[in-house]
Amino acid sequence: MNAAVRAVVRKSISSGCDAYIVREGYEGLVEGGIYIQEMGWEDVRGWLSEGGTLIGTARCKSFRERAGRLKAAKNLIARGIDALIVCGGDGSLTGADLFRSEWPGLLDELLKAGEISQTQRETYSSLNICGLVGSIDNDMSLTDATIGCYSSLARICQAVDYIDATASSHSRAFVIEVMGRHCGWLALMAGVATGADFILIPERPPLEGWEKEMANVIKKHRENGKRQTIVIVAEGATDINQNAISVSFVKDILANDLGLDTRITTLGHLQRGGPPCAYDRMLATIQGYDAVEAVLQMDPKKPSPMIAITENKLTRQPLMEAVAATHEVVTALKAKDFDKAMQLRDSEFEEYFTAYQVTTKAGSMTEAILPE
Numbered sequence: 001m002n003a004a005v006r007a008v009v010r011k012s013i014s015s016g017c018d019a020y021i022v023r024e025g026y027e028g029l030v031e032g033g034i035y036i037q038e039m040g041w042e043d044v045r046g047w048l049s050e051g052g053t054l055i056g057t058a059r060c061k062s063f064r065e066r067a068g069r070l071k072a073a074k075n076l077i078a079r080g081i082d083a084l085i086v087c088g089g090d091g092s093l094t095g096a097d098l099f100r101s102e103w104p105g106l107l108d109e110l111l112k113a114g115e116i117s118q119t120q121r122e123t124y125s126s127l128n129i130c131g132l133v134g135s136i137d138n139d140m141s142l143t144d145a146t147i148g149c150y151s152s153l154a155r156i157c158q159a160v161d162y163i164d165a166t167a168s169s170h171s172r173a174f175v176i177e178v179m180g181r182h183c184g185w186l187a188l189m190a191g192v193a194t195g196a197d198f199i200l201i202p203e204r205p206p207l208e209g210w211e212k213e214m215a216n217v218i219k220k221h222r223e224n225g226k227r228q229t230i231v232i233v234a235e236g237a238t239d240i241n242q243n244a245i246s247v248s249f250v251k252d253i254l255a256n257d258l259g260l261d262t263r264i265t266t267l268g269h270l271q272r273g274g275p276p277c278a279y280d281r282m283l284a285t286i287q288g289y290d291a292v293e294a295v296l297q298m299d300p301k302k303p304s305p306m307i308a309i310t311e312n313k314l315t316r317q318p319l320m321e322a323v324a325a326t327h328e329v330v331t332a333l334k335a336k337d338f339d340k341a342m343q344l345r346d347s348e349f350e351e352y353f354t355a356y357q358v359t360t361k362a363g364s365m366t367e368a369i370l371p372e
């Protein structure tokens with residue numbers, strides 16, 4: 001996210017604009033004052049390699065209310081700001097689009113209340129907004145990668161490699177929980193990248209009797225000479241009936257049915273910190289750059305754009321269509337339409353899952369596709 005802010009600031013300055021940051025997310029927009037700060041070129045020096053977000057972020061109740069958004073509009077006009085680039089997940093991006101759609105009405109209200117002048121009403125007649133997707137979960141539709149997901153994946157892989165040392169030395173099993181909310185991308189890709197013995201993800205819940213199947217897969221791996229066992233569980237993993245699968249449940253199967261000395265590791269917020277990987281720095285920079293281009297070129301009649309990456313090319317997608325498609329995945333999961341969820345998630349998701357199964361002789365539904 002810091003790399004994105006750096007790129008937005010520097011591209012804005014290069015394009016002859018004044019660049020501002022808003023501290024603490026929408027909270028800062030509503031509060032105004034010191035939360036909205038003009039930035040110079042040098043102010044973002046060193047931000048490329050910083051984890052987290054240096055400008056802060058916060059959940060904001062007041063921006064969800066029209067009164068909060070009215071204050072935010074007043075604060076922006078007071079600073080002469082007419083374009084907003086928001087980096088976040090579906091909630092933040094939906095908030096930005098709503099703000100834009102209400103903008104003329106908010107300005108009329110401010111004019112009526114004498115908070116802005118007629119000239120300001122005319123000068124700031126529209127608010128250009130653009131979305132950047134920042135999330136470790138890689139759960140936004142219409143883009144192949146979200147800013148942060150590859151750093152998080154790298155951290156998970158590194159952690160699994162470290163855990164492997166103990167697993168292998170002591171011949172132990174580890175059940176590792178990874179983040180992702182409703183999305184299994186991190187767990188799936190970590191499974192592919194570490195060759196985990198079994199993974200559990202929400203989009204491909206294991207069939208009835210999976211406990212036995214998992215035990216058999218792991219038994220076979222052990223018989224083939226593997227000294228360590230790694231099972232990766234997405235935090236949103238469920239069975240086919242939408243019952244959550246917990247790491248402790250998985251641990252009990254490995255310990256009780258296979259007699260393995262088993263430990264649980266919940267990677268937690270480790271996955272969200274530390275220096276971003278090279279891909280994320282690059283993605284955030286080129287997307288931040290393009291977001292400024294997008295707001296400068298924006299047609300007020302067109303839908304708000306979201307900067308995406310599609311088959312390794314920068315693309316601009318209709319923001320609210322991406323948000324709607326993202327919500328559709330969650331709806332499909334809740335409705336137990338897992339095939340639909342898998343397809344909506346990403347055209348390659350199914351193939352990656354198969355690649356995982358084939359290269360590890362693991363995963364669920366192994367019988368159907370795996371060679372003996």
Ligand code: F6P
Binds near residue numbers: 135137181235
């Ligand atoms: O959406 C990002 C994410 O890290 C999810 O993977 C996780 O479920 C959630 O945020 C954790 O949020 P919090 O830090 O509020 O516990």
